[in-house]
Amino acid sequence: MKEIEQLNHSIIEFYDKLSSWEHAVVREQNISLAQVHTIEVLGSHGAMRMKELADRLGITTGTLTVQIDKLVNAGFIARRPHESDRRSILVDLTDSGRHLYREHDDLHLALTQDITANLDKDQRKILQLCLSKMNNEF
Amino acid sequence: MKEIEQLNHSIIEFYDKLSSWEHAVVREQNISLAQVHTIEVLGSHGAMRMKELADRLGITTGTLTVQIDKLVNAGFIARRPHESDRRSILVDLTDSGRHLYREHDDLHLALTQDITANLDKDQRKILQLCLSKMNNEF
DNA sequence: AACTTTACTTTGACAATCAAACTATATAGC
DNA sequence: GCTATATAGTTTGATTGTCAAAGTAAAGTT
Numbered sequence: 512m513k514e515i516e517q518l519n520h521s522i523i524e525f526y527d528k529l530s531s532w533e534h535a536v537v538r539e540q541n542i543s544l545a546q547v548h549t550i551e552v553l554g555s556h557g558a559m560r561m562k563e564l565a566d567r568l569g570i571t572t573g574t575l576t577v578q579i580d581k582l583v584n585a586g587f588i589a590r591r592p593h594e595s596d597r598r599s600i601l602v603d604l605t606d607s608g609r610h611l612y613r614e615h616d617d618l619h620l621a622l623t624q625d626i627t628a629n630l631d632k633d634q635r636k637i638l639q640l641c642l643s644k645m646n647n648e649f
Numbered sequence: 650m651k652e653i654e655q656l657n658h659s660i661i662e663f664y665d666k667l668s669s670w671e672h673a674v675v676r677e678q679n680i681s682l683a684q685v686h687t688i689e690v691l692g693s694h695g696a697m698r699m700k701e702l703a704d705r706l707g708i709t710t711g712t713l714t715v716q717i718d719k720l721v722n723a724g725f726i727a728r729r730p731h732e733s734d735r736r737s738i739l740v741d742l743t744d745s746g747r748h749l750y751r752e753h754d755d756l757h758l759a760l761t762q763d764i765t766a767n768l769d770k771d772q773r774k775i776l777q778l779c780l781s782k783m784n785n786e787f
Numbered sequence: 788a789a790c791t792t793t794a795c796t797t798t799g800a801c802a803a804t805c806a807a808a809c810t811a812t813a814t815a816g817c
Numbered sequence: 818g819c820t821a822t823a824t825a826g827t828t829t830g831a832t833t834g835t836c837a838a839a840g841t842a843a844a845g846t847t
Contacts, residue, residue, distance in 0.1 A: 514773070514774075514777070515758065515761060515762060515765075516758065517777060518761055518765065518773065518776065518777050518780070519754075519757055519758045519761040520693065521777060521780035521781060521784060522667075522757075522761055522780065523689070523693070523757060524693075524780075524784050525780050525783060525784055526664060526667050526668075527689075527690070527705070528784060528787040529660075529664050530664075530707065531705065531706075531707045531787075532787065534707030534708075535707065538805095543804095543833070543834085545833085545834065545835095551661070551665075552665070555658065555661070555662075560794075560795095561794070561795060561796095562793080562794060562795080567665070567669070568669075569668065569669045569672035569673065570672075570834085570835070570836090571835075571836060571837080572794070572795060572796080573795085573796070573797075573798090573835085573836070573837080573838090574834065574835050574836070575795090576795065576796055576797080577796090577797090577833090577834085577835095578833095578834080581833090593794095596793095596794080596843080596844075597842080597843055597844085598793065598794045598795070598842065598843045598844065599793095599794060599795080599843090600794080600795070616657075619657055619660075619661060620653065620654065620657045623653060623656055623657040623660055624653060625786060626782075626783040626786040626787060627653070627656065627779075627783065628786065629782050629786065630779055630782060630783075634775055634778065634779055635652070635656065635779075636652075637772055637775045637776070637779075638656065638775070638776065638779040639652070639655060639656050639659060640772065641765075641768055641772055641773075641775075641776040641779075642656070642659035642660065642662075642663050643659060644764075644767050644768060645663060645764040645765065645768075646659060646662050646663055646666060648763060648764040648766070648767065649666040649669075649670065649764065681802075681803085681835095683802085683803065683804095698825075698826095699825070699826060699827095700824080700825060700826080708803085708804070708805090709804075709805060709806080710825070710826060710827080711804085711805070711806080711807090711826085711827070711828075711829090712803065712804050712805070713826090714826065714827055714828080715802090715803080715804090715827090715828090716802095716803080719802090731825095734812080734813075734824095734825080735811080735812060735813085735825095736811065736812045736813065736824065736825040736826070737812090737824095737825060737826080738825080738826070
């Protein structure tokens with residue numbers, strides 16, 4: 512098999528395993544995958560407009576509106592007006608939402624530590640470099 | 650920031666970007682994300698029992714049953730009895746399903762080529778090694 | 788000022804999902 | 818061999834996630 516094909520399938524396998532892991536983790540908490548994903552994006556990028564959040568999540572703004580309604584209701588997210596564009600609304604995590612984000616992020620961190628435990632320092636460094644470069648190319 | 654935290658967030662970002670990409674790709678074809686994911690797993694691992702497939706997809710067998718019904722109806726998947734366990738059913742891709750899988754896999758390959766274009770030979774080799782090791786640790 | 792675009796919400800229809808109940812088969816313990 | 822008990826898959830009812838399309842309001846363009 513060509514090297515690039517092997518790399519391709521390793522990436523797909525990695526993605527699938529992360530996906531399964533996320534499913535399992537979320538199932539144990541009392542929140543849906545879509546909701547925790549929303550919180551993840553806000554937690555790592557900070558407050559943003561509905562449109563931008565919808566684009567990042569890969570869903571329409573119509574879908575996002577009802578999703579945000581639920582998260583506001585649950586106390587994890589707050590809406591506030593955009594300073595300069597009165598059409599826009601900024602959504603952001605509440606304290607409770609930020610707490611949930613950190614909790615979830617800690618689970619991710621523990622996973623990352625687990626799966627990279629067998630890599631040596633140099634490998635980890637190059638992995639980081641590769642990921643950064645790849646993330647820039649999307 | 651600690652190196653491991655940086656690595657963690659790069660992994661999450663990579664996962665998110667792959668996820669968005671997959672959403673966008675699937676939207677353009679006439680099939681849902683859940684369905685293409687099912688086809689991906691069967692395409693790369695071959696025929697398997699409902700239970701195993703459900704586990705790999707991170708969904709219940711109840712959900713999978715209706716999903717498979719649709720895919721059988723669309724001609725992408727066929728059910729056949731398990732040779733030795735009469736409770737079990739094997740699901741597998743049809744020729745049409747395999748064609749769809751290859752088409753989708755080619756898109757993944759093109760993406761992989763794109764995002765790794767700026768890596769040199771050594772980096773790509775170590776990336777492959779890291780992914781293999783990480784995939785084994787899940 | 789009129790037109791067009793953009794941001795968000797609402798609505799109606801459908802797909803995805805789970806939990807729980809159900810059927811059929813397999814396995815374990817006696 | 819019987820009788821539990823466990824496992825594989827399906828069905829059902831309820832909920833959630835999703836989109837497309839239509840609606841409202843504000844911003845940008847001409």
